[in-house]
Amino acid sequence: MESIANLFNLRLISKSNWLLALCASLLGIGQNGLLVMLPQLVAMTNLTLSVWAGLLLFGSMLFLPASSWWGRVSEVKGCKFVVTASLVGYLLSFSVMALVVSGLSAKIIGPATGLVGLIFSRLIYGLTVSGMVPAAQTWAMQRAGSEKRMAALATISSGLSCGRLLGPPLAALVLGFHPLAPIWLMALAPLIALLLISGQYNDPPLTTTQHQSTCFHMGLLPLLSLALLLAAAISMMQIGLAPAVGKIVTLSDAISHHIAWLLSLAAMSTLLAQFLVVRPQRLAVEPLLLAAAVVMAAGLIMMVCGNLPSLYAGIAVTSFGAAMATPAYQLLLNQKLSIGKGAGLIATSHTLGYGLCALLVPLMTSVSGQHSLLAGAFVASLLFLMVALWQVLRSTSHGAR
Incomplete structure (x- = not known):
């Protein structure tokens, strides 16, 4: 024994x-x-x-x-x-x-x-x-x-x-x-x-490098805003599925079935991105972030088109891009902040993004109707693309120095 x-x-x-x-x-x-x-x-x-x-x-x-x-x-x-x-x-x-x-x-x-x-x-x-x-x-x-x-x-x-x-x-x-x-x-x-x-060994913390801080500073805000915008965009996209499908399909049971299939396709696309792109580390962090932003925006453009095939294709593309984006901005944050605090701040920013979506949804639906939610998600993805582009250009210019 x-x-x-x-x-x-x-x-x-x-x-x-x-x-x-x-x-x-x-x-x-x-x-x-x-x-x-x-x-x-x-x-x-x-x-x-x-x-x-x-x-x-x-x-x-x-x-x-x-x-x-x-x-x-x-x-x-x-x-x-x-x-x-x-x-x-x-x-x-x-x-x-x-x-x-x-x-x-x-x-x-x-x-x-x-x-x-x-x-x-x-x-x-x-x-x-x-x-x-x-x-x-x-x-x-x-x-x-x-x-x-x-x-x-x-x-x-x-x-x-x-x-x-x-x-x-x-x-x-x-x-x-x-x-x-x-x-x-x-x-x-x-x-x-x-x-x-x-039965697992409690691995010792990774040592903090000279580039990492141990406390929050304003230079982290662009990366935290990326986490917030991604969570808001994906949450708004999910809420916008029911009115988007309801424009095309009339029976409530059929709407529920399509939403279930769309969410399942989104989960499968997320797994594909993690196994095919992120896990093998096929791209460096900055190119991965920029590619993710472009893919996510492209997918939401497809979903805004409004027909059923474009919804299915668009949610797959959007989910693929979102799965690439999350590790990219988290790794960029870990270059500036110790990884334990960084992981906690990313989770907090995601929660803030969900909260922002919860506040925006009733405002948007009262002003322009439920069908504007996918468009709102697309706007959030454009903001994500702009911040990602600024972050990559900023990192490149700092690297050149």
Whole structure:
């Protein structure tokens, strides 16, 4: 028995970044799996759809303050501590949610008590799970070293994309056994990840180079604005799918099916970009960022055209470009800021982008209608292209000196 324990302590589990990608995939499964469950959750709890939407938004918006904080913690206590804390928080949040929904469904607890319990579960989720992806990215880059950081980021992004792709069908599959089965699945899944993570070595932080800062400064704003603009553009594009398809297809069931296929195609295109371009590191960072900006803008032009084939082609091209852009601006940020804090700030900027989209959507729809959302996403992609071009020219001029 002692020899078996020693083997486990000597990392019988390989030091693979794919285990960290598995942890990141839980975030994607949880996000998209809950969306599939919304009708059942509304029916079981007698809480309205708007209340559930507010609960989901509350948990997501807590990523805003918490992500950057976890980034700093990862540099002090190590990434293994943060990933473990995130997995425990994931398990607790979905366990509390499952218990509260069961109580509401069985009329054991009242609506007010149930709502407090659900808010508490989303509070746990937002304050803990927000550290998952930044810590996994930082840990993967520590393992990969400075030359393989792009491939490491692509591995974690691939895990997140796989989770988002598998979440809806997985939730739909287990719903056939019990209405609460998806939530219990999300609560139990982190146990496997925790067991695997416990055998992993907590890699030491990469040393800060002379070009890296340990605190925020104004020179980081262009790169953080790229993260914000990309999140806003992609979020607005996704919200704009329903009115865009509704212009072409009239039956509501057909609209839902087309949206499901479009989102699945987007996830597949994201994975292709990560495996074909980002992971093999076929382009240097600046050319990758510029190419991503051009591809993303081109895809949204296609989607604005408005016919069904152009929507399918456009979302594939846009998603391909967005998948190339994320590691590019994150690596540029890591040249100027320590990687733990950089990962946290990128996650915070993405959350700000989603929040900006949430503010702009009602304004745009009231002024120019729902069909303007894809055009708004295209404008955001043009701004992204302009900032990316300025960043690349600025980097080139500094390099020439």
